[in-house]
Amino acid sequence: MVKTYAYGFPRLGKQREFKTLIESYWSGKLTEEELKEGIKNLNEKREKTYRSYVDAFPQGEMTLYDNLFDTALIFGIYKADTLDEYFSLCRGKNALEMTKWFNTNYHYLVPDFEGKEKEFSISWNKHEEIKESAYLIGPFTLLKLSKNLPEGKFAALLKSLACKYAEYFKLNGFKSVHLDEPAFVMELSDKEIEAIKDAYSVFEDIDTKINVFTYYDSVDNLQFVFDLPVAGVGIDLVHDRGENLSQLDSVDPKGKTLFAGVIDGRNVWRADLFEKAEIVKKLSEKFEVVVTNAAPLFHLPVNLKGATLPEELVAKVAFAEEKLKELKLISDVLEGDDAKAKEWVEGISKAFGVRENVRERVRNLTDEDFNKAVPYAERIKLQQEILKLPLFPTTTIGSFPQTQEVRRVRLLNRKGQLADEDYKTFIKGEIAKAIKIQEELGVDVFVHGEFERSDMVEFFAEKLEGIATTGNGWVISYGTRSYRPPIIFGDVERIEPMTVEEIAFAQSLTDKPVKGMLTGPVTIIAWSYCREDIPVSEVAYQIGLALRDEIADYEKAGIKIVQIDEAAFREKAPIKKRNWDEYFDWAVKSFRVCHAKSKPETQIHSHMCYSEFGEIIEYILAMDFDVISIEASRSKGDIIEAFEKVNFDRQIGLGVWDIHSPYVPSVDEMKEIVERALKVIPKENFWVNPDCGLKTRRWEECIPAIRNIVKLANTLREEA
Template sequence: MTNIKSSSLGYPRLGEKREWKKALESFWAGTMGEEDFERRMKELRLSFLKKQKEKGLDLIPIGDFSCYDHMLDTAVMFGIVPKRFGKSAGRVPLSTYYAMARGTDKAPACEMTKWFNTNYHYIVPELEQSEPFLTENIPLKFYQEAKKELGIEGKPVIVGPITFVKLSKGYEPEEFSSYVDKLLPLYETILTELEEAGASWVQIDEPILSVSLSDDEWQILKQTYEHLTTAAPHLKILLQTYFGSVDDYQRMISLPVAGIGLDFVYGRSETLHNIHVHGFPSDKVLAAGVIDGRNIWRADFREKLGLLEQLKEIVREENIMVQPSCSLLHVPVTTELEKDIPQVLQDSLAFADEKLMELAVLKNPSAHEDILENSLRSREALAQSSFRCLSRPSDIKEIRDSRPLPFAERQKLQEEKWNLPLLPTTTIGSFPQTREVRVKRRDFRKGDISKQEYVQYIQKRIEEWINIQEDIGLDVFVHGEFERNDMVEFFGEKLKGIAFTSYAWVQSYGSRCVKPPIIYGDVEYIKPMTVEETLYAQSLTDKPVKGMLTGPVTILNWSFVRDDIAEKEVCEQIAVAISNEVKALEEAGIEMIQVDEPALREGMPLKEKEWQEYLDWSVRAFRIATSQVKDTTQIHTHMCYSEFDDIIEDIRALDADVVSIETSRSHGELIKAFETGQYDKGIGLGVYDIHSPRIPSVHEIKDMVERALRVLPPSLFWVNPDCGLKTRKESETTAALKNMVQAAQDVRLSVQQKQV
């Protein structure tokens, strides 16, 4: 028996079978009332806490549960509600909460962007000049609930003030300190009331420390935590970092807190180096993130136990807590429901529940020797399996990764070939996937309908939406992707070396969840994946129909990736496979092909010094996938919900003929990036937000296009939504697209008149 304790940073919200998602969508649809919805949320919240208690966790996170997003929760707790949604003197009602997340007919939603370099997206708080106030002490409410209902002495979790303000918008850099100061009394009240209620620990998340802070910001951080520890002197603060190492380790360990959480998975070498060189304070607890909270492989217990032995040479055993490297929000719930994947793979997986069990092993190895030995055997079996012992392509370095002609020369040839109007209109790829579509796909998978019946149904939907696109007046069509469950899963199912689960869902944003592929072996192309449906769509119209593919970097970043070889090597394998599909489309006569890379920016390392290496191999992978085509074949790509102004040159280096990028939720802010540097390739800035049910007016779309044309030449500009339309209703989609086309036509006429 050891003196080491176990802790966790957070637990998945979705539920084993997406019960959370279903409750949200029932409430939004009006089939579940608010009282029943809140009752259901409580049931789920308590069931998750109970499960963690049963796993023997010493410090159970409380308040990490959310009805949409933890940053949104923090904003409404502080009364930070944009004026367009109205103001509330007390608790923010659910209607306002979800209006901020999803928008309304009269008020566009708050911006949504990625949570550091994960595949989760958060709602960006908008800091306005009005004073924040504490609408409700949510951590206290959930702490008392867990104690009363389950007898759990939990560890409340709060987004820290430095991270909260840094990830918000609506203020100038010089105002950073004043906004932290405005929030400080509210944090002090939260902690004081938790202390009075008997809480022992509180986890304050400051993942921004794994990115970078200026000297002034470090000073503000220090002053902030001096205030917080003084306000509640008997409440132990665990300052939690994750997603990498901390740049200024010495400053961090000098902060007046009771414990510090460090990532020993994604920041392992640098963090361990810092502890060896600078030591660790004897009066603080080290919460060591030794279990990977972002990937799904069983722990290598030899490595983990060896790491703990190193730490015990520096930190007293009773001052060590083992925990995941970050919240388990980023992994599925349990492997117990998975029955349809190879046994050697199943035995090698650890989802959230299994990771909690791994903490128990690390806490007391001698009591769990069977689990320890099974894990070691399983990892070895996968390493020796045929999935990882295939003959890998040895000539990837020799594959062409550039187009023969530069864009300026290709553009002339493509203009002559396609003869598109000024400001051509198109969509990003998918059209609404109704319940009927999902049921048909499910019935086909279960064998309830024949392949012929399924193909006929998909063709019927394709034909319907080709006709709709004709009626709307779009210039470039898509087939709608009705046969596809998910933009990554669809391709992963058709490539060797990638497996899919039945219930391994994770949250992407709101109720949107995905089942990431598991890249467990060498990736190889088998046969054409998209040619049949795209060719059928093209046979129905004289307008060009884009072939729609997912790019290698996105498949990599939106998957759980094998951990035995470098990600760069895995990405190159995927790129070769996608290049084969690009060639198959071109050979079939589809010569406008979109290879989407929405996750290129998302996958960037947090530390700027590591960006270029990642971008270099990511750009090369995209070019491997797209460069084996004729000069007249037009390559498109799409990216969404990230900040791109700092990587514009790398986007240019992709050498795509047309790049479409989201700008609608950020209210056109990306356009600023083009005011200081000219972009010389085709570009479509998403002109309306597809993640909101509201229908944009012709006027607001025209404003977005006209603003863009102040800095971008009309000859290179495309008009499109900011993302795919699969989550929208058919009526919303057609109405919004009609307005988009009308706006494009109006601006087109205006530009042409000016040119005359």
């Protein structure tokens, strides 16, 4: 009988119990003991779900914020003797830098070795109650994703860290360990591979069985992983571009178990179970195979129960619990019981959502559709003449606090308990308040606040044809922050204006420019579950054309600035740089198709956050925006180094306030970031703004922080 194994099941809970528990502790509504008891109960519920479908799973996956951070705490990179000290490193004044986990929308806290002692220690026994299949992020991934490692010391640090892992395994007497090593799929140098081999050699003499899991892409040299002193190797056979599977023909198993990741842990489409079963059957001729998911399941909602999806779509998709079911069904097929599997896959090949007019429009795109007729140097002069902005213009990124009242009224409208006209009146009232606050604070470029928007992607999914929303399909983005990824299932089309009414109303209330706010094609795709039956580039161009039509309507309504957020531009890039050109070709073009036909005097902004920008700066420039705003507060302005290497002739706003923390930075703290930036960026090109949108913050935090931003800008103008 083929065994089944699963990992990464969502910790969030069907009703977002994780979020409620943690945030209730933060607000003082729960004691530490009550929090721990609640998390324990939630984890027991998770593990019960595992047991309902699969033979085995790892223990210790639960975290109070982030597993990479937990691993850094275990081995003494950080110390937190109390829960409040733990959370202060996650979200307080001293919060660690946060960035995207490989090419996903999950964010991790980045361990920083600057100024730290280089000796590892076992500082926290997170797994003391666990004896079997303990979950840990592996030593290589932990170090590879850290920053400011001492130069030339990587191999020595890795060996030292691996020794502490071995000590930790012995301390707890683990029978087996699940080590997540997704960094193995990166483009590793020969030195890195040798360092891994040397570090893992310390595991040869321990009794604990180690199973190492790679995912999100292929491993360039699979044999080296099978040569390690481990009991089993997990590989991704979904997002590997076929490279893992082809390598297996020549790999010497060395007696290791192959954890064959044949079920997609990142996208929602149901698997062809019979095709997967054939892959497993063939592999079983050479390997001892355990069937598993190809990536952690926390990228998916908990289950389909209560999902608000079209009936045709329900028959095509599977969330995390249903993915566990697929693993069981594959095992059943291999045992000769295929009746339930046949029923499960019955609807996956039935097409719907085809719009021939949309496809024709994409087919007819020419070079003119991707390139502005007027170059930036001429556009910026026209824009300055019209906008008349001062030096160091101030703005915010888009959203303002989504208060309990805003959420309550939106829910009433969704439930049909509040008429649409009454809801619109309420939203206009909130917009008017936001405009008044910005006027009083002295902001230069306004936003309308996005009170009508539940989420920057979900909102547009509700307005566009060909995209479905899930109702309660929540997943974690970082910490307790959750969102509901839509499902792009068909050809995407804009039937009518989506955001013009609210933006135009806001503009009617002030003489200051109000930004039209759009979410770009790449981010809509990255933060949705995208169809796989046509090239992703075609999906991007379809969305880009819909946004082009929206911008044309903005211009008719007198909107002079349009921001197209592409927060996921770097995130969506393939892990292996050799695949970047193909990706960035369509990613850049999809952004340009949005604005290439806009008037030269319409100023185009973009926004990106929490990514490593330095290595993609040339691709960013190719987007041909006029102004970009990016994160800089948690990285303390490290991003500036990227701009020293290129001729960056556009305007830029570096985020000076980390909006993911309740801490309100002082003028001096913000100024430190700006002064560093001004060594590289001309003052004429510099904007002052927060890192990101403010929907998760409270007005009590926003108003003083924005006031400080305006004070900072005024100080900079006086000193200029």
